[in-house]
Amino acid sequence: MERQIRYQREADLEWAHQFTKHPGCERLLSCIQCGTCSGTCPLSIYMDLTPRQVIALVREGFREDVLRSQTIWLCASCYACSVECPQKVSITDIMYRLKREAIRSNLYPKRFPIPVLAREFCDMVRQRGRNSEFWVVFRMAMRSNPKILLSMARTGWELWRKGRLSLRRERIQRINELQYIPATSKEVD
Amino acid sequence: MEPSARYLYYPGCSLKGTGIAYEESLLTTFRLLEMPVKELPDWNCCGATTYMSVSETSATLLAARNLALARQTGSKDLIAPCNACYLTLRKSQRLVADYPQIAQETERFLEQAGLPRLDSVRVRHPLEVLYNDVGIQRLRELTVRRLQGVRMASYYGCQAVRPYGEVDDPHEPTRMDEILRAVGVEVVGYNLKTKCCGGPLTGTIHDVGVRLNYILLKEAMRLGAQAMVTICPLCQFNLDAYQAEIRKQTGEPIDMPILYLTQVVGWALGGDYRELGLHRAISGRKLLEQWFTVRKEAETYV
Ligand code: SF4
Ligand code: SF4
Numbered sequence: 316m317e318r319q320i321r322y323q324r325e326a327d328l329e330w331a332h333q334f335t336k337h338p339g340c341e342r343l344l345s346c347i348q349c350g351t352c353s354g355t356c357p358l359s360i361y362m363d364l365t366p367r368q369v370i371a372l373v374r375e376g377f378r379e380d381v382l383r384s385q386t387i388w389l390c391a392s393c394y395a396c397s398v399e400c401p402q403k404v405s406i407t408d409i410m411y412r413l414k415r416e417a418i419r420s421n422l423y424p425k426r427f428p429i430p431v432l433a434r435e436f437c438d439m440v441r442q443r444g445r446n447s448e449f450w451v452v453f454r455m456a457m458r459s460n461p462k463i464l465l466s467m468a469r470t471g472w473e474l475w476r477k478g479r480l481s482l483r484r485e486r487i488q489r490i491n492e493l494q495y496i497p498a499t500s501k502e503v504d
Numbered sequence: 505m506e507p508s509a510r511y512l513y514y515p516g517c518s519l520k521g522t523g524i525a526y527e528e529s530l531l532t533t534f535r536l537l538e539m540p541v542k543e544l545p546d547w548n549c550c551g552a553t554t555y556m557s558v559s560e561t562s563a564t565l566l567a568a569r570n571l572a573l574a575r576q577t578g579s580k581d582l583i584a585p586c587n588a589c590y591l592t593l594r595k596s597q598r599l600v601a602d603y604p605q606i607a608q609e610t611e612r613f614l615e616q617a618g619l620p621r622l623d624s625v626r627v628r629h630p631l632e633v634l635y636n637d638v639g640i641q642r643l644r645e646l647t648v649r650r651l652q653g654v655r656m657a658s659y660y661g662c663q664a665v666r667p668y669g670e671v672d673d674p675h676e677p678t679r680m681d682e683i684l685r686a687v688g689v690e691v692v693g694y695n696l697k698t699k700c701c702g703g704p705l706t707g708t709i710h711d712v713g714v715r716l717n718y719i720l721l722k723e724a725m726r727l728g729a730q731a732m733v734t735i736c737p738l739c740q741f742n743l744d745a746y747q748a749e750i751r752k753q754t755g756e757p758i759d760m761p762i763l764y765l766t767q768v769v770g771w772a773l774g775g776d777y778r779e780l781g782l783h784r785a786i787s788g789r790k791l792l793e794q795w796f797t798v799r800k801e802a803e804t805y806v
Contacts, residue, residue, distance in 0.1 A: 338560065338603050357700045361712045389709065392553040393662035393700030394591075398674045405667075414557040428708040436554040440566065444548040448521045452707055466710070470745050474522060477784040481521045488546050492617035496565045504561045 326376035334373060339408025346370045352396035352406050362386040366396055366406050373409065382422040387413045388429040415504070441496065444487030449480055509542040511633070512579040514570060516589035516737075517549050523586070523737025525781025526764045530585055530630055532779045533770035537638060537646070541583060544573055550589040553703065560599070564606055565613045567596035571627075572619035583628045585766075587736035588703070590671075591663040593627045598668055629664055631735050631765060632671045635679045643686040647772045650688025651795055656763070657694035657729035658684060659720065661739040665698055674698070680765060684733060687772035692727040696720055701742045717742050718750045721758050730791065731761040733768055740764060747787040761788030761795075771796055 335343045346367075353365035364372065364386045372381050381387065387410050396406040414433075417423045423430040432452075439446050452467070474480040487493075511534070519527040534541050547570050549555075555563035570593065574582045584590040600607045600622060614621060634643065658680035664671045672679045677698065681691045701720060706713030721743060724732050734740040744762040751758055767780045777783060782796050 338599060338606065357716055358702075358705075358712065361709075389705070389712065391662075391700050391703045391705055392556070393703070394666035395662060395698070395700065398666055411556050411560070415559065418558060429704075430557075432704065432708055433554050433557045436552075437558045437562075440549045440551065440555065441562075446517045446549050448517060467707075469748075473745065473786050477786065479522045479524055479784055485517070485520065487548050492569060492619065493548070493566075495613050495616040496562050497559075504559055 321377060321380070327378050328376040330378050331374050331376035334412070337412055339405045340412055342402065342404045343370065343374050343409065345402040346374065346400075346404050347402055349401060351399050351401060352404075355395045355399045356390075357393065357395065358389045358391060362389050366390075366410075369413070370404065370406065370409065373413070379422065381413055382417040382420060383424070385424065385427070386410075387417060388423065388427060390414075441493060441498065442490075443485060444490055444493055445485035447481065447483065447485050449482055509540050509579060510581060511539060511541040511628075512544050512574050512577060512582045513541040514544045514547055514550075514574075514582050514584045514589060514593070516547075516584065516586040518586055518737035518741075522741045525784040526585055526737050526740065526766065528779060528781035529764050529766035529770045529775070530583075532775045533630075533766045533773060536770060536773040536775055539637075542577075542579075544570065544577070544582065547573060550584075550586075550592040552588045552592060556592070556595075561606065561609055563592070564596045564599050565610060567593050568600070568610045568614060568622060569617065569619065571597070571622055571625050572614050572617075574625045575620050575623050580624065581626050581628050581633075583630055583633060585630050585735070586738070587629075587661050587663040588738065590627060590629050591666065591668055594668040597622075597627070629669065629671045629735070631660075631664070631680060631683070634683055634765075634769065635672075640682055640686045643683060643769065643772075647687045648774045649772060651772075653690065654731065654795060655690045655692050655729050656684060656731045656733050656768070657692050657724040657727060658697060658733045658765075659694065659724075659739060659743075660698050661734065661736040662698060662700040662703075664735060680733065680735070683765065684768060687769055689733075689768060689772075692724070692729045694724060694727060694729065696723050701739045703738055703742075706742050706746060713742065714746050714749060714753075717746055718754065718756075718758075721747070721750065721760060722756065724760065725756075725758060729760075731763055731788065733763050733765050735765050744786050759788050759790075761785060761792045 350367045353359045353367045356366050359365045364384045390410040394407045551563040551566040600610050665674045684691050702713040702716040740762050747758050770780045
């Protein structure tokens with residue numbers, strides 16, 4: 316396995332320090348690197364960095380390493396790690412925060428479907444108040460990798476036959492109320 | 505104004521689409537229990553895990569609108585059957601309670617939108633309503649028919665039992681087993697009850713998502729379960745929709761019905777096949793028909 320050496324000068328300690336001030340990220344520095352989170356995470360074997368490694372890198376200030384990782388996008392927000400962590404580190408919230416920052420700083424892997432899905436989803440919800448499963452998936456596929464539509468066709472057909480695939484584009488009535496929800500701003504929040 | 509129903513119901517987007525059988529069976533079950541539920545008028549998407557990945561503030565405001573609408577109706581109990589909706593709504597309440605800045609933003613938004621301030625709306629999950637408000641004893645009494653010798657694995661998925669909920673114990677949840685036994689179902693000791701199904705991963709990083717579901721199904725089979733019982737539309741979809749693909753990939757003869765808890769309970773209370781949405785399953789259809797279509801002679805009335 317290729318090993319990468321990281322030098323202290325590449326670290327951004329101020330970033331790490333600021334990080335702990337955000338909701339849910341307060342206990343970052345309490346991590347004892349026990350690895351319970353990685354052991355609990357159903358997805359850690361598919362990740363490039365394990366959750367424990369993510370925590371270690373964040374608090375040492377290796378910003379780009381974590382923001383570019385696939386790990387944060389594989390995290391399914393299942394909260395297993397957060398429930399099991401002996402130090403009550405809310406790893407899930409830390410992952411969320413990293414996802415938000417990766418999107419804002421455009422650091423996610425290009426054409427990687429998950430951030431694309433996230434954007435499509437949010438646009439649709441802000442414009443219509445509801446998401447229509449079919450249209451979100453369709454638009455995500457068109458923007459990331461249209462070929463996956465072929466492999467989805469079979470499942471789609473099955474769902475359609477059972478009346479589980481609605482092509483209706485849902486919309487709430489009082490859509491004007493949503494205009495007061497800020498559009499995703501430059502700032503990470 | 506019509507008298508407010510005790511229970512309001514927040515469907516969320518899935519229960520109007522892929523999870524429509526959850527809505528059908530939930531409404532049927534509550535009707536049979538004589539606990540009418542009313543759909544929250546003009547509800548909006550909860551934001552799910554996705555909005556939280558883009559903006560925490562906006563995600564909280566989206567959830568807050570629903571809570572404010574609930575308050576307007578005068579009901580105190582808002583049932584959110586989808587695990588992701590349930591968690592998101594409750595998480596937003598926690599964020600508002602714990603962080604003054606988020607509370608301020610929320611207040612400002614509600615004021616601009618002309619909505620009432622947040623108040624003590626209780627976000628409930630159907631599993632916990634069945635357990636706490638109806639109770640095991642009453643469910644046992646109301647059961648009019650039992651499945652004979654069918655073993656099932658109860659599967660919670662992840663978000664319902666995690667930090668913001670009060671559905672069940674996050675480490676060793678048992679309430680679903682108790683409910684299933686009360687209505688006459690045999691349960692196996694399934695130890696992956698709260699292992700995540702991958703949520704949207706089957707649609708994004710497909711192979712990984714399918715793999716997680718294969719593990720869940722295989723373990724249920726190994727334990728001798730003939731079906732799995734879920735309480736979340738995404739879990740149900742993931743476990744149900746990809747079995748053909750898993751069969752092809754692994755050669756494993758998996759064809760297992762994936763039920764909603766409300767389908768099993770609703771059937772025990774006397775609901776029928778179609779009104780419980782049992783005809784909408786993709787996998788294990790033969791078994792479903794065998795178990796749940798009315799064959800008077802094979803039913804044991806109790
Ligand atoms: S479980 Fe908690 S304490 Fe242990 S490595 Fe993970 S974050 Fe750190
Ligand atoms: S919340 Fe994310 S990191 Fe934690 S266990 Fe679940 S998938 Fe893994």
